[in-house]
Amino acid sequence: MPVxxxxxxxxxxxxPAEVARGVARAAQDGIHVLLYxxxxxxxxxxxxxxxxxxxxxxxxxxxxKEADPARAxxxxxxxxxxxxxKAVADGHAQAFVAAGATGAAxxxxxxxxxxxxxxxxxxxxxxxxxxxxxxTLLDVGANATVRPExxxxxxxxxxxxxxxxxxxxxxxVALLSNGEEKTRGTDLVREVHERLSKHSGxxxxxxxxxxxxxxxxxxxxxxxxxxxxxALKTMEGVSTELFHxxxxxVMASNRGKAxxxxxxxxxxxxxxxxxxxxxxxxxxxxxSALGVIAHGRFSHVGFEHxxxxxxxxxxxxxxGLTLRSLESAGALRVRRKRSAPTxxxxxxDA
Amino acid sequence: MPVxxxxxxxxxxxxPAEVARGVARAAQDGIHVLLYxxxxxxxxxxxxxxxxxxxxxxxxxxxxKEADPARAxxxxxxxxxxxxxKAVADGHAQAFVAAGATGAAxxxxxxxxxxxxxxxxxxxxxxxxxxxxxxTLLDVGANATVRPExxxxxxxxxxxxxxxxxxxxxxxVALLSNGEEKTRGTDLVREVHERLSKHSGxxxxxxxxxxxxxxxxxxxxxxxxxxxxxALKTMEGVSTELFHxxxxxVMASNRGKAxxxxxxxxxxxxxxxxxxxxxxxxxxxxxSALGVIAHGRFSHVGFEHxxxxxxxxxxxxxxGLTLRSLESAGALRVRRKRSAPTxxxxxxDA
Numbered sequence: 073m074p075v076x077x078x079x080x081x082x083x084x085x086x087x088p089a090e091v092a093r094g095v096a097r098a099a100q101d102g103i104h105v106l107l108y109x110x111x112x113x114x115x116x117x118x119x120x121x122x123x124x125x126x127x128x129x130x131x132x133x134x135x136x137k138e139a140d141p142a143r144a145x146x147x148x149x150x151x152x153x154x155x156x157x158k159a160v161a162d163g164h165a166q167a168f169v170a171a172g173a174t175g176a177a178x179x180x181x182x183x184x185x186x187x188x189x190x191x192x193x194x195x196x197x198x199x200x201x202x203x204x205x206x207x208t209l210l211d212v213g214a215n216a217t218v219r220p221e222x223x224x225x226x227x228x229x230x231x232x233x234x235x236x237x238x239x240x241x242x243x244x245v246a247l248l249s250n251g252e253e254k255t256r257g258t259d260l261v262r263e264v265h266e267r268l269s270k271h272s273g274x275x276x277x278x279x280x281x282x283x284x285x286x287x288x289x290x291x292x293x294x295x296x297x298x299x300x301x302x303a304l305k306t307m308e309g310v311s312t313e314l315f316h317x318x319x320x321x322v323m324a325s326n327r328g329k330a331x332x333x334x335x336x337x338x339x340x341x342x343x344x345x346x347x348x349x350x351x352x353x354x355x356x357x358x359x360s361a362l363g364v365i366a367h368g369r370f371s372h373v374g375f376e377h378x379x380x381x382x383x384x385x386x387x388x389x390x391x392g393l394t395l396r397s398l399e400s401a402g403a404l405r406v407r408r409k410r411s412a413p414t415x416x417x418x419x420x421d422a
Numbered sequence: 423m424p425v426x427x428x429x430x431x432x433x434x435x436x437x438p439a440e441v442a443r444g445v446a447r448a449a450q451d452g453i454h455v456l457l458y459x460x461x462x463x464x465x466x467x468x469x470x471x472x473x474x475x476x477x478x479x480x481x482x483x484x485x486x487k488e489a490d491p492a493r494a495x496x497x498x499x500x501x502x503x504x505x506x507x508k509a510v511a512d513g514h515a516q517a518f519v520a521a522g523a524t525g526a527a528x529x530x531x532x533x534x535x536x537x538x539x540x541x542x543x544x545x546x547x548x549x550x551x552x553x554x555x556x557x558t559l560l561d562v563g564a565n566a567t568v569r570p571e572x573x574x575x576x577x578x579x580x581x582x583x584x585x586x587x588x589x590x591x592x593x594x595v596a597l598l599s600n601g602e603e604k605t606r607g608t609d610l611v612r613e614v615h616e617r618l619s620k621h622s623g624x625x626x627x628x629x630x631x632x633x634x635x636x637x638x639x640x641x642x643x644x645x646x647x648x649x650x651x652x653a654l655k656t657m658e659g660v661s662t663e664l665f666h667x668x669x670x671x672v673m674a675s676n677r678g679k680a681x682x683x684x685x686x687x688x689x690x691x692x693x694x695x696x697x698x699x700x701x702x703x704x705x706x707x708x709x710s711a712l713g714v715i716a717h718g719r720f721s722h723v724g725f726e727h728x729x730x731x732x733x734x735x736x737x738x739x740x741x742g743l744t745l746r747s748l749e750s751a752g753a754l755r756v757r758r759k760r761s762a763p764t765x766x767x768x769x770x771d772a
Contacts, residue, residue, distance in 0.1 A: 203667065213600060216608050250563055250651035258566050258648050282655030286663040298608050301600035302649055303656050305632030310660040313636040317553065318668075321692045322685060331684030338678045342671045 074104045074125070075386045077379050078156040078165035081109030083136030083172030085369045089117035091171050092126075094375025099124035103383045106159050108152040109134075131155045136368070141175035145183050153177060157184040160361045167361050167382040171375065172368030174354065178214055181359045188391060190404030193222045194358035196297070196365070197233055198304050199351040203342075205288035208234050208243075211297035212304045212354065218296045220263040221405075223247075227268055228397045229357045230292040231275065236388035237355070237381055238291070242275055246290035248299060249279040260296070268294075271401050282306075311346075349374035352381040362390055424454045424475070425736045427729050428506040428515035431459030433486030433522030435719045439467035441521050442476075444725025449474035453733045456509050458502040459484075481505045486718070491525035495533050503527060507534040510711045517711050517732040521725065522718025524704065528564055531709045538741060540754035543572045544708035546647070546715070547583055548654050549701040553692075555638035558584050558593075561647035562654045562704065568646045570613040571755075573597075577618055578748045579707045580642040581625065586738035587705070587731055588641070592625055596640035598649060599629040610646070618644075621751050632656075661696075699724035702731040712740055 077098075081091035088109040096118060099105045104125045107114055111130035118126060131152035138144035145154055153173065157180040159165045170177040174196065187194060197210035210230045215222065227245050234243035247265055249257035254265045256279065268276040280290055285303060295303065322332040349370050356363035362385045366378040385391075398404045427448075431441035438459040446468060449455045454475045457464055461480035468476060481502035488494035495504055503523065507530040509515045520527040524546065537544060547560035560580045565572065577595050584593035597615055599607035604615045606629065618626040630640055635653060645653065672682040699720050706713035712735045716728040735741075748754045 202663075216600060216606070248652060250566060250648050250655075256566070261648075282652040282657075283659030283662070285656055286659050298600050298611075299649055299652055302598060302632040302653055305600075306635055306653050306656045307632075307660050309633030309636050310657050311664060312633070313552075314661060314664055317692060317696075318689070321688045325688055327684050328688045331681040331688075334677050334681030335672060335685070338671045338675055338681075339668070342667060346667075 074102050075167070075383045076104040076106060076165040077382045077386075078106045078159040078168045079108065079375075079379060080131075080153040080156040080168070080170045080177075081107055081114060082131070082134035082152045083170060083176075083368050084366075084375070085172070086371060087113065089113050090372050091375045092117035093121065094370075094372035095379050096121045096124045096126060097372070097376040098379035098383065099126050101380075103379055105379065106156070106165055108156045108159075129155065135176050136171070136173035138176065141173065141179040142183075144176060145179040151176075151180075153180045154184065157181055157363070161185050166386040167363070169364045169366060169375070169378045169382050171366050171370070174213065174365050177356060177363050177365050181356055181363050185359045185361055187358055188360045188395060190395060190398060190406070191229070191358040192225055192405045193218065194356055195226045195229055197230055197355040197357055198300075199238070200286060200307065201346050201348060201351060202286065202288050203345045205291070206238050206240075206351070207285065207288060207291060207293060208238060209285065209293045209295070209300055209304060210357065211295065212300040213297045214356075215297040217298070218260070220260060220267060221403075223260070223264040223294055223296065224267045224403055225358070225398060225405075227271075227274060227276070227292070227294045228401060228403060229394050230294060232390060232394035232397055233355060233357060233385075234292050236390040236393050237385050240291045243291035244277045244289070245275050245292045245294065246277050246280040246284070248285070248293050248295035248303065249281065251281055252279050254279060264294070271403075273397075273401065347373075350377055352378035355381075357394070360391070362386070424452050425517070425733045426454040426456060426515040427732045427736075428456045428509040428518040429458065429725075429729060430481075430503040430506040430518070430520045430527075431457055431464060432481075432484035432502045433520060433526075433718050434716075434725070435522070436721060437463065439463050440722050441725045442467035443471065444720075444722035445729050446471045446474045446476065447722070447726040448729035448733065449476050451730070453729060455729065456506070456515055458506045458509075479505065485526050486521070486523035488526065491523065491529040492533075494526060495529040501526075503530045504534065507531055507713070511535050516736040517713070519714045519716060519725070519728045519732050521716050521720070524563065524715050527706060527713050527715050531706055531713050535709045535711055537708055538710045538745060540745060540748060540756070541579070541708040542575055542755045543568065544706055545576045545579055547580055547705040547707055548650075549588070550636060550657065551696050551698060551701060552636065552638050553695045555641070556588050556590075556701070557635065557638060557641060557643060558588060559635065559643045559645070559650055559654060560707065561645065562650040563647045564706075565647040567648070568610070570610060570617060571753075573610070573614040573644055573646065574617045574753055575708070575748060575755075577621075577624060577626070577642070577644045578751060578753060579744050580644060582740060582744040582747055583705060583707060584642050586740040586743050587735050590641045593641035594627045594639070595625045595642040595644065596627050596630040596634070598635070598643050598645035598653065599631065601631050602629050604629060614644070621753075623747075623751065697723075700727055702728035705731075707744070710741070712736070
């Protein structure tokens with residue numbers, strides 16, 4: 073049976089037709105897609121492409137731009153993202169992809185799918201593209217405030233993701249801190265360091281500081297959603313600013329322009345390997361099915377990879393791998409009472 | 423009367439003679455320097471330079487590489503850094519400069535100088551060099567864990583620094599968070615946002631996320647020492663990694679090499695404007711006198727600028743400006759009892 077992925081096509085800056093074009097490429101390779109969005113533009117876009125295994129479900133209501141996503145999910149049960157996630161909850165698909173709107177995807181995921189049994193908190197994993205390596209950083213925004221047991225689980229969730237989806241056989245797992253020494257950091261970080269050190273099968277290599285994030289010394293980097301978001305955004309900001317400064321410097325002289333002309337092709341090759349669209353977006357881990365959040369500004373390339381990666385996660389049984397590794401480490405949450413209130417989760421855009 | 427700066431020459435990777443060479447340049451411009459370190463090498467270095475107003479105090483014991491700086495300060499009262507800070511405490515100098523060893527400088531500062539009256543915690547301020555702007559980020563490592571009233575004070579301390587030392591007349595002060603909305607962030611960040619919003623004279627422009635740190639949209643960025651350290655180190659790591667990747671890409675083809683040759687001069691010009699040595703290092707704010715922590719890997723250029731900036735801070739009365747602005751904002755700490763235990767500070771290397 074082919075993998076089925078439910079896709080919300082409404083949150084993309086370039087419009088639903090762009091999402092359809094990306095999705096169609098992945099669908100031509102054997103993934104079945106349920107595509108939620110305004111039927112008109114979606115049909116028109118697909119009509120121009122080779123046939124693929126895509127079902128369009130007319131869902132013109134988008135909550136991608138709502139300021140309060142949790143409330144928007146409650147108020148708009150027919151919104152495209154809610155329907156797409158519901159399709160997974162109802163067993164019609166095994167993973168979902170949302171364009172843009174991390175907050176809405178997280179809120180819909182929590183309300184329609186809920187957390188995987190034994191998982192305390194969902195986490196958002198981002199991938200830092202490096203030539204020859206892909207570093208997974210989590211959490212980058214689902215939880216501004218966490219407890220040690222949350223970060224402990226994130227380490228296993230990130231490791232399973234790195235193995236199943238990124239393809240790293242023995243991921244090196246690190247904890248982000250303000251220095252390598254285990255005595256550094258907040259009380260939280262010190263306690264998490266101690267917990268992770270006890271899991272011999274985790275591949276924990278200790279603490280790293282911010283300068284080591286982009287070196288590839290660790291495959292999985294664990295942190296809370298506040299710190300992770302700041303690290304990720306800082307990386308994006310510095311890259312953008314540096315490329316901007318270099319371009320400005322190159323263009324400021326004729327000599328520079330001549331040099332820039334010669335370097336255009338090789339540097340474009342470098343930019344291609346660093347292209348975030350190839351990672352498909354951010355990954356919503358810890359729900360009872362995987363969610364992929366493609367960036368709103370992505371072109372069809374990003375959406376294609378988002379659907380492909382969702383397919384890989386299902387084929388490789390990311391969820392099963394996650395739960396088995398948590399279980400064997402004794403890190404699954406035991407629910408004492410079925411009716412006990414569950415952990416709350418801070419829902420906002422990453 | 424000229425400004426007197428006490429300098430610990432022992433923590434530099436290139437040795438005390440390199441510190442002496444930098445210090446001498448600043449001293450030739452009218453700053454008086456008390457130079458602590460091994461007298462032999464220091465005298466030999468100065469003998470080769472034009473005369474300058476420098477007193478060498480033989481202090482061969484260095485604690486720059488000690489793992490537990492607070493303990494090292496207690497155990498080695500004759501260590502060069504302790505003597506340099508003591509000279510400030512005793513009124514022989516008005517500011518100190520330490521090479522390397524943030525932790526030792528902070529520990530010596532706390533034990534010999536103590537906090538300025540009404541200041542709750544010292545903070546370490548770093549400057550992000552940008553062409554046409556200099557952004558001050560604090561705290562980058564003195565306090566891994568803070569309370570709202572600490573960050574509130576850091577905002578004023580950073581603003582006074584930006585005005586007096588960096589020369590920004592009306593600094594725009596921002597709070598670092600995982601998004602611009604005031605509802606984002608941890609409980610700490612939300613409370614600090616509310617406090618800062620109430621200070622009409624502060625120049626508070628609200629929250630910024632990590633991507634805005636290197637854009638220059640804010641002149642002063644306030645955060646806790648854990649997050650600030652990770653943001654700063656992440657910036658350093660990404661810059662290093664990107665320049666490394668670009669260089670590798672350029673050198674991989676003859677076409678690239680030819681282009682690189684043409685771009686060498688303009689890109690060196692860019693690198694010069696981004697040179698961290700021009701900022702003199704990190705700034706230890708909130709003690710009863712300013713401390714400048716030059717990076718251990720600095721050449722004489724960095725030490726020269728560290729001493730120059732220390733001189734500017736004294737001339738511009740950074741400390742007075744800080745305390746007056748805290749006082750007029752009602753943000754000074756009132757000591758209820760003289761004998762009450764003071765706040766503790768996490769002492770470690772930034």
